Amino acid sequence: xxxxxxxxxxxxxxxxxxxxxxxxxxxxxxxxxxxxxLGNTRIGDNxxxxxxxxxxxxxxxxxxxxxxxxxxPPLEIKSNVKIGNHVSIYTGTxxxxxxxxxxxxxxxxxxxxxxxxxxxxxxxxxxxxxxxSHCTIQTLAYVTADTTIEDHVFIGPCVSMSNDKYxxxxxxxxxxxxxxxxxxxxxxxxxxxxxxxxxxxxxxxxAVVTKNVPDFETVVGNPARKVPDKNTL
Amino acid sequence: xxxxxxxxxxxxxxxxxxxxxxxxxxxxxxxxxxxxxLGNTRIGDNxxxxxxxxxxxxxxxxxxxxxxxxxxPPLEIKSNVKIGNHVSIYTGTxxxxxxxxxxxxxxxxxxxxxxxxxxxxxxxxxxxxxxxSHCTIQTLAYVTADTTIEDHVFIGPCVSMSNDKYxxxxxxxxxxxxxxxxxxxxxxxxxxxxxxxxxxxxxxxxAVVTKNVPDFETVVGNPARKVPDKNTL
Amino acid sequence: xxxxxxxxxxxxxxxxxxxxxxxxxxxxxxxxxxxxxLGNTRIGDNxxxxxxxxxxxxxxxxxxxxxxxxxxPPLEIKSNVKIGNHVSIYTGTxxxxxxxxxxxxxxxxxxxxxxxxxxxxxxxxxxxxxxxSHCTIQTLAYVTADTTIEDHVFIGPCVSMSNDKYxxxxxxxxxxxxxxxxxxxxxxxxxxxxxxxxxxxxxxxxAVVTKNVPDFETVVGNPARKVPDKNTL
Numbered sequence: 001x002x003x004x005x006x007x008x009x010x011x012x013x014x015x016x017x018x019x020x021x022x023x024x025x026x027x028x029x030x031x032x033x034x035x036x037x038l039g040n041t042r043i044g045d046n047x048x049x050x051x052x053x054x055x056x057x058x059x060x061x062x063x064x065x066x067x068x069x070x071x072x073p074p075l076e077i078k079s080n081v082k083i084g085n086h087v088s089i090y091t092g093t094x095x096x097x098x099x100x101x102x103x104x105x106x107x108x109x110x111x112x113x114x115x116x117x118x119x120x121x122x123x124x125x126x127x128x129x130x131x132x133s134h135c136t137i138q139t140l141a142y143v144t145a146d147t148t149i150e151d152h153v154f155i156g157p158c159v160s161m162s163n164d165k166y167x168x169x170x171x172x173x174x175x176x177x178x179x180x181x182x183x184x185x186x187x188x189x190x191x192x193x194x195x196x197x198x199x200x201x202x203x204x205x206x207a208v209v210t211k212n213v214p215d216f217e218t219v220v221g222n223p224a225r226k227v228p229d230k231n232t233l
Numbered sequence: 234x235x236x237x238x239x240x241x242x243x244x245x246x247x248x249x250x251x252x253x254x255x256x257x258x259x260x261x262x263x264x265x266x267x268x269x270x271l272g273n274t275r276i277g278d279n280x281x282x283x284x285x286x287x288x289x290x291x292x293x294x295x296x297x298x299x300x301x302x303x304x305x306p307p308l309e310i311k312s313n314v315k316i317g318n319h320v321s322i323y324t325g326t327x328x329x330x331x332x333x334x335x336x337x338x339x340x341x342x343x344x345x346x347x348x349x350x351x352x353x354x355x356x357x358x359x360x361x362x363x364x365x366s367h368c369t370i371q372t373l374a375y376v377t378a379d380t381t382i383e384d385h386v387f388i389g390p391c392v393s394m395s396n397d398k399y400x401x402x403x404x405x406x407x408x409x410x411x412x413x414x415x416x417x418x419x420x421x422x423x424x425x426x427x428x429x430x431x432x433x434x435x436x437x438x439x440a441v442v443t444k445n446v447p448d449f450e451t452v453v454g455n456p457a458r459k460v461p462d463k464n465t466l
Numbered sequence: 467x468x469x470x471x472x473x474x475x476x477x478x479x480x481x482x483x484x485x486x487x488x489x490x491x492x493x494x495x496x497x498x499x500x501x502x503x504l505g506n507t508r509i510g511d512n513x514x515x516x517x518x519x520x521x522x523x524x525x526x527x528x529x530x531x532x533x534x535x536x537x538x539p540p541l542e543i544k545s546n547v548k549i550g551n552h553v554s555i556y557t558g559t560x561x562x563x564x565x566x567x568x569x570x571x572x573x574x575x576x577x578x579x580x581x582x583x584x585x586x587x588x589x590x591x592x593x594x595x596x597x598x599s600h601c602t603i604q605t606l607a608y609v610t611a612d613t614t615i616e617d618h619v620f621i622g623p624c625v626s627m628s629n630d631k632y633x634x635x636x637x638x639x640x641x642x643x644x645x646x647x648x649x650x651x652x653x654x655x656x657x658x659x660x661x662x663x664x665x666x667x668x669x670x671x672x673a674v675v676t677k678n679v680p681d682f683e684t685v686v687g688n689p690a691r692k693v694p695d696k697n698t699l
Contacts, residue, residue, distance in 0.1 A: 008645045060317070085523060104355075142420075169387075222439055250484055251480070251481045321552060339569050395623060
């Protein structure tokens with residue numbers, strides 16, 4: 001049932017917590033009330049997890065949805081990670097050291113989150129996606145599946161991405177955006193599938209990016225177009 | 234209190250689950266940890282419900298909000314439905330067979346979800362709305378109240394709809410969009426109140442749709458305009 | 467542990483609820499299943515709180531995020547407030563009388579919500595923000611930190627705001643929008659940092675507001691521009 005008695009000496013565990021058999025907990029872990037940690041989960045030292053989280057979810061789906069491998073590696077939450085409340089994280093994912101995962105964020109299977117990266121409240125990260133180190137993914141941003149985000153990227157609040165060019169109508173290898181180091185995406189911008197966002201680019205708030213953006217360029221508007229150099233965003 | 238002992242023989246029930254008196258459970262139901270199922274709920278065979286859900290919510294509100302009938306029919310969750318974690322579903326709603334409801338989705342009262350339809354993670358479906366069969370409502374999409382979505386519709390991630398033309402300033406019969414069979418709405422598009430989106434239309438990512446879209450048309454931009462036939466989205 | 471026995475006579479408390487020492491509960495309070503109320507919280511008379519809420523959260527963060535004062539005043543939830551399910555509210559915040567907080571809304575520290583205001587489902591309100599009385603903040607709207615919203619404002623669904631002009635690249639005093647009395651912001655509009663939205667303005671759905679909007683003006687488009695008076699939104 002609630003198998004955490006053996007963790008009591010090392011951990012600060014709230015009320016009505018469920019920790020299933022097979023969970024590995026490091027030293028000095030803190031877990032809020034009503035959180036459930038499922039079996040295939042490894043949690044490092046000094047990790048803080050809030051209340052009402054479900055950690056180590058095994059993916060499901062219906063006949064319309066992508067099949068999942070029958071076996072996934074454990075969820076690994078590295079040392080010094082902080083996780084908020086109402087968070088869900090799937091198995092087969094790695095959350096690197098010092099990352100912060102905000103309230104209501106949801107992170108699917110086979111995701112890698114780099115060190116010191118912030119995932120904002122309510123942000124959704126789909127499967128098969130890599131997010132680098134020192135990134136900020138702001139509140140309510142949507143990172144689609146099959147996406148790559150390099151280091152030091154800023155994704156503003158409510159940014160939206162997609163990975164299916166034909167929205168189910170034709171065959172298309174699903175591919176999300178590829179966002180290079182240091183890019184900054186303004187709030188509520190929309191990125192189309194398989195777009196490449198260059199290094200140190202700036203995408204303006206509300207821009208709709210339908211083509212690749214070269215390194216160091218600033219784009220704004222719908223569809224997004226280059227801003228002349230004198231222009232300030 | 235936790236009145237599920239009588240369900241134990243047919244169901245796979247997690248820890249710290251609350252099932253109130255009056256709930257009807259089919260065979261082979263699976264329920265995750267910390268989920269609460271309220272009295273006015275009927276759950277079919279082979280239904281899977283995740284952790285931390287609240288199922289069968291009775292609507293409330295304050296003086297600014299629409300009044301609810303004092304009596305609503307039960308919430309009906311038909312056979313083979315799968316429901317994720319942190320989901321809330323209200324009473325007076327029907328979730329049809331084989332539907333999938335993602336994590337953190339919230340579905341209000343008097344909604345009908347058709348067979349085999351997917352409601353993405355964090356998607357919000359307001360009251361008095363009908364969604365057909367074989368639809369995909371992607372992650373973080375917002376389906377406003379008083380909306381009709383026919384069969385085989387694709388609603389991209391972060392799509393936004395509204396149903397109040399004057400935003401509370403004048404009298405207006407609240408009406409959401411009417412989206413016809415086979416329409417595909419790109420990510421982060423905005424739909425205005427009472428708009429009709431025709432059959433097999435395509436609405437581009439980030440488009441702002443202010444007028445009806447005829448059948449088979451493709452529209453993009455802000456405001457959304459027709460794309461010439463040679464144009465590829 | 468679950469220290470609510472002393473509240474039983476005045477309150478209607480669900481199953482598996484945690485109420486920590488130091489909580490002050492008024493008369494006739496109703497609390498749903500699986501909710502946790504942390505110590506530094508004062509709840510007025512006739513307050514209703516749904517299921518799976520976490521109330522009175524103390525802010526955390528990582529090295530990339532803004533530091534929080536070490537001491538914050540209590541969370542105050544005034545009389546006749548209604549709070550939905552899966553809600554998180556931080557300490558140091560005031561929710562005024564008759565307000566309604568929808569499911570999955572999350573409200574950070576040092577926020578003030580005025581009387582009779584509605585915060586929609588999944589809406590996120592960041593720290594250090596003031597929202598007036600009789601406002602409607604619709605479903606999935608994002609109210610950034612350091613924002614002021616006066617009375618009788620309507621913020622449509624999925625509206626997005628930002629408060630960091632340079633997205634972390636340069637020094638900038640973080641400042642969200644200032645939205646004056648009676649303004650109406652259409653669904654999925656984007657507001658840039660430090661923008662002033664004048665009294666009784668209308669911002670069209672999907673508009674991207676990059677400059678201040680004078681009182682009584684209507685703006686639409688990307689970037690948002692004034693609509694001639696004859697034009698109807």
